[in-house]
Amino acid sequence: MDHDVQLFTVTHLRRRPAPVEIGGFVLGFDPDTTSPFVNYATPLPGAAPGAADVAALIAAFRERDLVPRLEFAPDAAPEAAAALIAAGFTTEAEHTYLVCTPDTLAVPEAGPHVTAPESxxxxxxxxxxxxxxxxxxxxxxxxxxxxxxxxxxxxxxxxxxxxxxxxxxxxxxxxxxxxxxxxxxxxxxxxxxxxxxxxxxxxxxxxxxxxxxxxxxxxxxxxxxxxxxxxxxxxxxxxxxxxxxxxxxx
Structure with a gap:
């Protein structure tokens, strides 16, 4: 599942208004905001970036006055994780992710009415x-x-x-x-x-x-x-x- 989640993240960032790809990383930039929760990068599954690749990634963030930041499943790109640590990146957070499938989904029998936005x-x-x-x-x-x-x-x-x-x-x-x-x-x-x-x-x-x-x-x-x-x-x-x-x- 780590590979699928990581490949999803890559595709998701490629959908940003101004994505950039550098040395095994996809950087998802949105010019409408400086939020680090929107503007971040992720490695390709199995990526093995070198020091020059990480330096180029950092430069791309710096030239946009953004904090260099990544979100990814480390087990899907362990060499990328090691290269980031070597470059001085630190862990902001580490989260367990949860998965639901058609077999595990349990829809409540009663509850608030849920609707899609209309306007x-x-x-x-x-x-x-x-x-x-x-x-x-x-x-x-x-x-x-x-x-x-x-x-x-x-x-x-x-x-x-x-x-x-x-x-x-x-x-x-x-x-x-x-x-x-x-x-x-x-x-x-x-x-x-x-x-x-x-x-x-x-x-x-x-x-x-x-x-x-x-x-x-x-x-x-x-x-x-x-x-x-x-x-x-x-x-x-x-x-x-x-x-x-x-x-x-x-």
């Missing part, structure tokens, strides 16, 4: 809900809303749950599949609406859409804590491998 306003309000849900890690913006719409328009899926007053209480997205798998990400609920099953509902609905409607072989995600992990496991996600986040400080 630009819905996308903007969902972006705002996710910004609040993640505690200000990123700011809500027109560009963020446009990225959500682009996900839906290019083969992925976006889902939300509305509160009783019609506002967006929470939601999530799933990127367009590649290598037989797709990444489910951005699962977030506004603090005022937590504890109502929203995360489980949108996660299960996105997984169901990809696995049962679109025939994708698997859906994977990462979790931010044990509470969220339990939510994902209840709807059929199981631990499978590890992804590494690495960065080079100035």
């Amino acid at each position: 630009d306003t819905d996308y903007l309000h969902l972006d705002g809900a996710l910004a609040e849900a993640f505690g200000g890690e990123f700011s809500s913006s027109d560009e963020g809303a446009a990225r959500l719409r682009r996900t839906a328009d290019t083969g992925g899926a976006v889902r939300l749950v509305r509160a009783a007053d019609g506002t967006v209480a929470g939601g999530a997205l799933c990127s367009a599949p590649a290598a037989g798998t797709a990444e489910l990400a951005g699962v977030g609920t506004r603090p005022a609406h937590r504890g109502q099953g929203i995360a489980a509902a949108v996660t299960a609905e996105l997984a169901r859409t990809m696995l049962r409607e679109r025939g994708v072989g698997s859906v994977w995600l990462e979790y931010g804590g044990q509470d969220s992990r339990r939510v994902y496991e209840r709807v059929g996600f199981q631990p499978c491998g590890t992804r590494l986040y690495a960065r080079l400080e100035a």
Whole structure:
């Protein structure tokens, strides 16, 4: 599964508005934001970059005033991981990823009503809900809303749950599949609406859409804590491998 997840990440970054490929790495750049969570790189599966390749990667980030940063499954590119460490990259985080398949998916019998965004306003309000849900890690913006719409328009899926007053209480997205798998990400609920099953509902609905409607072989995600992990496991996600986040400080 590590190879599939890594190949997915490569394809996903190649879809960025301004991707660059250097010495066994794909760098996914989006000129509309400086966020390191959008602008990052990943090695090709099995890549064996040399010191000059890593130096060129660093230079590409520096010339754009961005932090050199990568996300990848280290077991799928162990020589790349070693080359990055030798160049001074440090571990920002290491996450276990969970995988759901058609055989493990468990859709809740009851829960909040999940729907797709219907307008630009819905996308903007969902972006705002996710910004609040993640505690200000990123700011809500027109560009963020446009990225959500682009996900839906290019083969992925976006889902939300509305509160009783019609506002967006929470939601999530799933990127367009590649290598037989797709990444489910951005699962977030506004603090005022937590504890109502929203995360489980949108996660299960996105997984169901990809696995049962679109025939994708698997859906994977990462979790931010044990509470969220339990939510994902209840709807059929199981631990499978590890992804590494690495960065080079100035």
